[in-house]
Amino acid sequence: MNQTCIRDVSKHVGQEVTIKGWLYNSRSSGKLMFPQIRDGSGIIQGVVFKKNVPERVWSDFEKLTQESSIIVRGNVRADERAPGGFELDVVDVEVVQIAEPFPITPKEHGVEFLMDNRxxxxxxxxxxxxxxxxxxxxxxxxxxxxxxxxxxxxxxxxxxxxxxxxxxxxxxxxxxxxxxxxxxxxxxxxxxxxxxxxxxxxxxxxxxxxxxxxxxxxxxxxxxxxxxxxxxxxxxxxxxxxxxxxxxxxxxxxxxxxxxxxxxxxxxxxxxxxxxxxxxxxxxxxxxxxxxxxxxxxxxxxxxxxxxxxxxxxxxxxxxxxxxxxxxxxxxxxxxxxxxxxxxxxxxxxxxxxxxxxxxxxxxxxxxxxxxxxxxxxxxxxxxxxxxxxxxxxxxxxxxxxxxxxxxxxxxxxxxxxxxxxxxxxxxxxxxxxxxx
RNA sequence: UCCUGAGUAGCUCAACGGUAGAGCAUCCGGCUGUUAACCGGAGGGUUGUAGGUUCGAAUCCUACCUCAGGAGCCA
Missing domain, CATH: 3.30.930.10 (Bira Bifunctional Protein; Domain 2)
Incomplete structure (x- = not known):
């Protein structure tokens, strides 16, 4: 399987890698997007510039909901601005599934709700x-x-x-x-x-x-x-x-x-x-x-x-x-x-x-x-x-x-x-x- | 099992006897370095259930249900 664990990205700086996982969270500012990608071994911040990627890649990212499953290809770069210290300059994305609205949002939740959604x-x-x-x-x-x-x-x-x-x-x-x-x-x-x-x-x-x-x-x-x-x-x-x-x-x-x-x-x-x-x-x-x-x-x-x-x-x-x-x-x-x-x-x-x-x-x-x-x-x-x-x-x-x-x-x-x-x-x-x- | 507290939008909470509201999530629009991003707009409700008091109940009373915290017991 051609795949890199997020845990190991520090060993792949300057290389193109494929990450298979889920969208943890995403922030966007118009023509720039920062998807947080999770694969079970860690979380890495992706960077998507609208003018640097094909139209399809941009529009795919726009449609993603929290916890959608995705396969992302991109180049690893060290960057102090990124949580974790490394970033992925996104080249391509394959959408495995657009997830239904994820119940556990980035805000706080009560114990009963979290336990029901363990x-x-x-x-x-x-x-x-x-x-x-x-x-x-x-x-x-x-x-x-x-x-x-x-x-x-x-x-x-x-x-x-x-x-x-x-x-x-x-x-x-x-x-x-x-x-x-x-x-x-x-x-x-x-x-x-x-x-x-x-x-x-x-x-x-x-x-x-x-x-x-x-x-x-x-x-x-x-x-x-x-x-x-x-x-x-x-x-x-x-x-x-x-x-x-x-x-x-x-x-x-x-x-x-x-x-x-x-x-x-x-x-x-x-x-x-x-x-x-x-x-x-x-x-x-x-x-x-x-x-x-x-x-x-x-x-x-x-x-x-x-x-x-x-x-x-x-x-x-x-x-x-x-x-x-x-x-x-x-x-x-x-x-x-x-x-x-x-x-x-x-x-x-x-x-x-x-x-x-x-x-x-x-x-x-x-x-x-x-x-x-x-x-x-x-x-x-x-x-x-x-x-x-x-x-x-x-x-x-x-x-x-x-x-x-x-x-x-x-x-x-x-x-x-x-x-x-x-x-x-x-x-x-x-x-x-x-x-x- | 006992004691205490809480149940309101998908989630977290506000309104405490007089027209049920905000943030997040969702949808639409804006933004080229965001850090739980931000700004504007939209949709979203049998106020846990059943009775009762009242002109009027999310709000007061009774019972029940569910959950949380603690006690006892234990790793």
Whole structure:
């Protein structure tokens, strides 16, 4: 295909190129026109002088509407007056289609309208930037694990039972009489694969049926979960710290332009490097209580509960890099968390709160490896023992200390982009009351 | 599920008890360096739905629907 990507035009200065794309916007002054041409890799400004092109080319350009599909031939020239620094002196155009009036005009729009037109909204510069950062995050995730001795172990999406309680699961019919649930975590399966392969990770879609309606929730999101045999809580924290740092560095390296488009203050991201502050739950509670006493937090936090969104926001805004809060009360955490041998009322778990008030991006810890303790926990949480028979086998046949964590791709992307709402970090968000497009 | 707010032209908003209006988009005209270009003109409405109050309702009242923001829960 004879075609040049707009991304690569800087390599073709002085040459004639063919660009296949769409009209992003156009400005004209009588006998001079400046069509902005978009091809998915970038945007370039064209220049059409009426007297320099055949009559047909001029009249074709006059008819184009926003997002009409076109194939443009022209000469590349560097020009300071053009956004992006390069211009295309147009020689010829082939009109593929004159688009119907495009709903998303260059002026501002409301959230509902944009979400209803998500399939068209994706063509905007802003969505282009955000979703490019998302792709970079995912590439970094894979590269990090693949080059550090981890093996990809895809875990099932249909699962037979809840891993942490059925209220948050989507239920589907699974042939005759059986019910299946869409996965909310691959972790239990990865404890099995970790016993087989040592260091593993799974990466795939995750489903939560909670009726959460906030800027940090999706009902369908992508989660990456490493699991490491013989890892203890400190090893899990070391891993989380290296992993997040790697992702941030990669995005800074490869997606500067996109971050600039989003007006992201990258100086905050540049500070991110190990070691991350490690804060015991006990000490975090003290910080929250002091904040309340100083009038910086409305509700007084009492020891024993899980942090609410305002608490997380406060804690993460106190540090210039992500903070790792560890050893929460066992009572507020999942049944499979290992209790601290020195203080059994605390779980060997860790939440990583992203900086700048973005809240939890990673949750994980060390898993309970003792059969008796796990049985007790399963009963205490009112879970059906028979659903977990295979999981309990892992504690009968060569039990071992191990741990890992899960990171939400979209929460991480929201933070790195510095944007308000998670819904823009996945091409087609699934949220409470939104299943279309 | 609960709390708060909002639904008026294709879109973003104004009019707050007395003749429904502007910008953008669309169409027509003008402009040889535009930067969400600009200037002139035209078309475009069952004011979310159903009731009610009133001489008169986009405006006040009631119910419902939809959306947004937040809470709880979580990655």
């Amino acid at each position: 399939h068209l909204w994706l063509r905007s510069k802003r969505q282009h930037a955000i979703l490019s950062v998302r792709a970079e995050v995912i590439r970094a995730v894979r590269d990090f694990f693949d080059s550090n001795g981890f093996l990809l172990m895809d875990t099932p999406i249909f699962t037979p039972a809840a891993c942490e309680g059925t209220t948050t699961l989507f239920e589907v019919d699974y042939f005759e009489d059986a019910k299946a649930y869409l996965t909310q975590s691959g972790q239990l399966y990865n404890e099995a694969t970790a016993a087989a392969f040592g260091k593993v990770y799974c990466f795939g879609p995750t489903f939560r049926a909670e009726k959460s309606k906030t800027r940090r929730h999706l009902t369908e999101f992508w989660m990456v979960e490493p699991e490491v045999a013989y890892a203890e809580l400190n090893d899990v924290m070391d891993l989380a710290e290296q992993f997040l740092t790697f992702i941030v560095q990669r995005v800074l390296e490869n997606r500067r332009k996109e971050l600039a488009e989003l007006e992201r203050d990258t100086s905050k991201l540049e500070k991110i490097a190990p070691p991350f502050p490690r804060l015991q739950y006990d000490d975090a509670v003290k910080m929250l209580q002091e904040a309340h006493d100083k009038g910086e937090l409305e509700a007084r936090f009492e020891w024993g509960g899980d942090f609410g969104a305002p608490d997380e926001t406060y804690l993460s805004s106190q540090f210039d890099r992500p903070v790792m809060v560890h050893r929460y009360p066992t009572a507020v955490k999942a049944f499979y968390m290992k209790p601290d041998p020195e203080r059994p009322e605390l779980a060997m778990c860790v939440d990583v709160l992203a900086s700048e008030g973005y809240g939890e991006v990673i949750g994980g810890g060390q898993r309970a490896d003792d059969l008796e303790y796990l049985l007790k926990q399963i009963h205490a949480h009112g879970l059906p023992e028979e659903s977990f028979d295979w999981y309990l086998d892992l504690r009968k046949y060569g039990t071992f200390p191990h741990g890992g964590f899960g990171m939400g791709i979209e929460r991480c992307t929201t933070w790195l982009c510095g944007i308000e709402h998670i819904r823009e970090t996945i091409p087609f968000p699934r949220m409470l009351y939104r299943l279309k497009p």
